[in-house]
Amino acid sequence: MNATEEDVIDHEELDTEQYLTFIMDGEEYGIDILAVQEIRGWESATPIPHSPPYMKGVINLRGTIVPIMDLRARFSLPFQPYTEETVVVVLKVATDSISRTMGIIVDAISDVYDIPLENIKSTSLADNQNSRFIKGLVTVKERMVILLELEKLLTLD
Amino acid sequence: MSIDLSQFHQVFFEESYEGLDIMENGLLQLDVNAPDAEEINTIFRAAHSIKGGAGTFGFTIVSDFTHVVETLLDEVRDGKRSLDQGSQDLLLKSVDCIRSLLEALQAGSTPDTNSSDELKQKFETLLSSGSSPNPAVSSDDGGSSEEPPKANGWKVLFKPQPHLLMTGNEPVRMFRQLIELSDGQYHTEVNIEKLPSFTSLDPEQCFLSWTLYLHNPVEKTEIEEVFEWVLDDAEVVIEAWSENLKSEIEEQTEKDEATSSDGPVQSSETDSLDKTLSSEDSKEVTKASGPDKVAVKAAPAKESSSIRVSIDKVDSLINMVGELVITQSMLGQLGENFDASRIQNLQEGLAQLEQNTRELQESVMKIRMMPISFVFSRFPRLVRDVSVSLNKRIELVMSGEHTELDKTVMEKIGDPMVHLIRNSIDHGIELPEIRKQNGKPETGTVELNAYHQSGNIVIEIKDDGAGLNKEKILEKAILKGIVDENQNLNDEQIFDLIFQPGFSTADQVSDLSGRGVGMDVVRRNIASLNGSIEVKSETGKGSQFIIRLPLTLAILDGQLVRVGEQTFIFPLVSIVESIQQNELELNNVGGQSDVLKLRDEYVPIVALHQVFDIQTDNKVDEDEKIIVVVESDGEKIGIVVDELLAQQQVVIKSLEENYQKVEGISGATILGDGRVALIVDISGLSKLSGASNKTIESNRHQAA
Numbered sequence: 001m002n003a004t005e006e007d008v009i010d011h012e013e014l015d016t017e018q019y020l021t022f023i024m025d026g027e028e029y030g031i032d033i034l035a036v037q038e039i040r041g042w043e044s045a046t047p048i049p050h051s052p053p054y055m056k057g058v059i060n061l062r063g064t065i066v067p068i069m070d071l072r073a074r075f076s077l078p079f080q081p082y083t084e085e086t087v088v089v090v091l092k093v094a095t096d097s098i099s100r101t102m103g104i105i106v107d108a109i110s111d112v113y114d115i116p117l118e119n120i121k122s123t124s125l126a127d128n129q130n131s132r133f134i135k136g137l138v139t140v141k142e143r144m145v146i147l148l149e150l151e152k153l154l155t156l157d
Numbered sequence: 158m159s160i161d162l163s164q165f166h167q168v169f170f171e172e173s174y175e176g177l178d179i180m181e182n183g184l185l186q187l188d189v190n191a192p193d194a195e196e197i198n199t200i201f202r203a204a205h206s207i208k209g210g211a212g213t214f215g216f217t218i219v220s221d222f223t224h225v226v227e228t229l230l231d232e233v234r235d236g237k238r239s240l241d242q243g244s245q246d247l248l249l250k251s252v253d254c255i256r257s258l259l260e261a262l263q264a265g266s267t268p269d270t271n272s273s274d275e276l277k278q279k280f281e282t283l284l285s286s287g288s289s290p291n292p293a294v295s296s297d298d299g300g301s302s303e304e305p306p307k308a309n310g311w312k313v314l315f316k317p318q319p320h321l322l323m324t325g326n327e328p329v330r331m332f333r334q335l336i337e338l339s340d341g342q343y344h345t346e347v348n349i350e351k352l353p354s355f356t357s358l359d360p361e362q363c364f365l366s367w368t369l370y371l372h373n374p375v376e377k378t379e380i381e382e383v384f385e386w387v388l389d390d391a392e393v394v395i396e397a398w399s400e401n402l403k404s405e406i407e408e409q410t411e412k413d414e415a416t417s418s419d420g421p422v423q424s425s426e427t428d429s430l431d432k433t434l435s436s437e438d439s440k441e442v443t444k445a446s447g448p449d450k451v452a453v454k455a456a457p458a459k460e461s462s463s464i465r466v467s468i469d470k471v472d473s474l475i476n477m478v479g480e481l482v483i484t485q486s487m488l489g490q491l492g493e494n495f496d497a498s499r500i501q502n503l504q505e506g507l508a509q510l511e512q513n514t515r516e517l518q519e520s521v522m523k524i525r526m527m528p529i530s531f532v533f534s535r536f537p538r539l540v541r542d543v544s545v546s547l548n549k550r551i552e553l554v555m556s557g558e559h560t561e562l563d564k565t566v567m568e569k570i571g572d573p574m575v576h577l578i579r580n581s582i583d584h585g586i587e588l589p590e591i592r593k594q595n596g597k598p599e600t601g602t603v604e605l606n607a608y609h610q611s612g613n614i615v616i617e618i619k620d621d622g623a624g625l626n627k628e629k630i631l632e633k634a635i636l637k638g639i640v641d642e643n644q645n646l647n648d649e650q651i652f653d654l655i656f657q658p659g660f661s662t663a664d665q666v667s668d669l670s671g672r673g674v675g676m677d678v679v680r681r682n683i684a685s686l687n688g689s690i691e692v693k694s695e696t697g698k699g700s701q702f703i704i705r706l707p708l709t710l711a712i713l714d715g716q717l718v719r720v721g722e723q724t725f726i727f728p729l730v731s732i733v734e735s736i737q738q739n740e741l742e743l744n745n746v747g748g749q750s751d752v753l754k755l756r757d758e759y760v761p762i763v764a765l766h767q768v769f770d771i772q773t774d775n776k777v778d779e780d781e782k783i784i785v786v787v788e789s790d791g792e793k794i795g796i797v798v799d800e801l802l803a804q805q806q807v808v809i810k811s812l813e814e815n816y817q818k819v820e821g822i823s824g825a826t827i828l829g830d831g832r833v834a835l836i837v838d839i840s841g842l843s844k845l846s847g848a849s850n851k852t853i854e855s856n857r858h859q860a861a
Contacts, residue, residue, distance in 0.1 A: 046833040049769035058833050065825045067816040101815045
């Protein structure tokens with residue numbers, strides 16, 4: 001019995017997760033690829049009254065009403081006008097037994113990496129307002145990638 | 158091999174609830190003085206199958222309780238006992254009790270057995286009081302049975318034919334029932350003579366036979382019942398067995414146990430049988446049934462709601478899909494080598510496709526539709542209980558039970574209807590003596606009626622009671638400050654006052670005979686279904702409540718309006734009228750909020766672009782804007798929009814599913830061009846606009 005338990009732990013230690021990364025304001029951010037449902041171009045959204053400034057509105061995704069969030073606005077980064085090239089990443093995240101589909105607007109898609117879990121460094125950017133969205137930092141090809149905590153990111157405040 | 162029974166639990170619960178409904182209806186229809194044999198049979202059968210199912214799935218609490226109910230019914234069925242009001246009440250209570258036990262089990266929680274035990278006790282008292290007052294005496298006072306109904310003990314020889322197991326009968330289960338009957342006071346002998354050698358053993362055949370000794374006085378019929386299903390597949394001999402043989406047999410049992418433990422090779426099945434059956438100690442029996450209970454608790458509390466759809470509806474759906482496939486293949490062929498000359502065929506094909514799609518949509522919607530009898534069926538019981546407790550005589554007349562309604566609407570309309578019916582009985586219909594004095598029949602009537610009317614369903618609740626007291630309502634409303642003393646109100650407006658929240662305070666119950674209690678909640682619930690309620694009443698003759706509901710919650714008749722670049726949808730039912738602004742007289746109250754004088758009413762104006770913070774377009778002149786007058790919760794507001802667009806049916810989509818609730822918005826829909834449009838929640842909007850007016854006010858103060 002003990003041997004198998006150790007095996008499991010060993011296996012987990014070697015376990016990797018795949019992350020999709022995108023660029024925003026020159027920084028590379030990563031999100032769990034399993035949460036990514038699809039990547040779309042920007043199309044105009046129907047604004048929602050009384051929504052926070054980073055909510056751009058809702059779109060029709062094959063019959064489902066999907067809210068779209070501007071990640072730059074969410075992170076209080078300077079606004080960048082939307083173009084035909086603007087990318088919307090549609091994410092599906094399960095929180096507390098309900099699953100939500102939401103789109104986030106990012107500057108550009110970058111890459112997909114296999115990231116060993118043990119390489120993820122936790123952060124202690126305590127006084128940074130955006131740090132609650134950050135799951136950890138990881139170095140890939142000598143570049144820093146910021147991994148995002150999707151559940152927190154998609155929870156509206 | 159064990160089968161996971163939990164997969165059948167859902168079916169068992171549904172069937173049991175249906176059975177309970179059958180029992181309840183049957184009991185209500187039963188004339189206690191001259192019970193109809195067929196009806197009692199129906200009730201008995203329903204109880205019997207609930208008990209059987211509960212036993213199979215190990216819900217012993219239910220099967221034990223149902224057993225006493227069944228026994229009583231059985232005695233009635235056999236003519237050994239006559240029904241009276243008391244036992245009818247008791248049976249109805251037992252239906253409630255079984256229902257609550259089942260609900261608890263379904264939710265995966267431990268049922269509260271206090272009330273069921275108490276009720277069971279009452280049943281047992283009733284049962285022992287009637288047919289056999291003294292169990293020690295083998296009495297004949299039941300009259301019809303030749304055998305003594307009880308003895309000190311029974312010897313049961315059970316010799317199944319080899320194929321017994323193939324018929325789906327499980328001896329262990331029957332034995333467990335017997336053990337329960339004898340309160341664990343039993344012992345058994347197993348005959349393994351016919352058991353073949355291990356190599357030639359077919360585990361699906363039964364080679365054993367048993368003799369069971371029950372040491373407790375039990376009704377013979379109860380034992381017979383256990384073997385009811387296997388009489389064709391087994392030899393069953395039940396003999397009275399005297400108590401004084403007990404000690405002798407106990408000795409023998411010890412010997413038996415010794416032989417069985419080091420006896421010949423036994424299949425695992427016989428082994429487990431022996432374990433269960435040879436345990437003389439009743440404690441061990443409880444232990445054996447222990448795992449069942451644990452399993453029940455461990456079962457996940459799944460609450461998947463399901464609909465039972467009639468096979469006709471499914472058939473028509475399948476036909477429709479068949480036609481759609483044919484049309485699709487026709488169009489496909491047409492597309493393969495298409496030229497301009499065949500455009501006629503293409504158009505025909507597309508028209509057919511449209512027709513198919515529409516029919517398919519209708520059929521799919523119909524799947525959610527269920528006859529309103531699902532709601533109505535609970536009212537006979539309600540009327541009976543309430544009228545008995547109030548000493549009133551009431552006849553309930555129902556019509557249009559087959560009118561179909563969306564399941565979600567149905568689930569939500571039940572409570573408001575209960576409220577209205579209870580009100581009608583409680584406050585509408587007079588006591589028999591008063592009715593007699595007023596020249597009315599002593600028995601009052603409550604009528605329930607449902608029918609379709611231009612895309613809506615109408616439900617009427619009508620009583621022939623005293624009617625609403627206009628003077629008192631008005632008096633109260635003036636006292637409450639809801640209306641002004643000098644205001645002239647017509648009857649309709651006065652009756653409408655009972656829906657005002659101010660009327661729902663407790664002190665009303667005595668002087669306004671409680672008619673208004675909670676009526677605001679009733680109206681709110683109906684409004685949340687996009688429906689409306691209207692009241693008509695005539696003093697001395699009765700009242701009538703008319704509820705209008707949309708057939709389904711998934712589709713809404715909407716008015717599309719444009720504000721700036723955006724399109725919004727107003728529910729058509731809430732729109733009173735739409736007027737162009739330049740034709741209107743606008744007044745300014747306190748220099749801040751606008752009020753529209755509409756005939757003899759002042760209606761507050763809400764500008765949608767302000768409330769929702771939308772950039773308005775300057776294309777439309779202020780004067781050419783449209784004011785849509787809408788009504789919700791009895792209050793009118795005028796909403797300023799840029800333009801009226803089309804009216805159309807829209808499919809309602811949830812905003813909350815992926816986002817959250819938005820104030821003033823009830824949902825979203827997708828327009829023909831694929832864009833999302835928001836549906837305005839009228840009552841939410843009027844609340845919101847009140848708030849925004851205040852904001853405007855405070856902003857101005859700041860600016861000043």
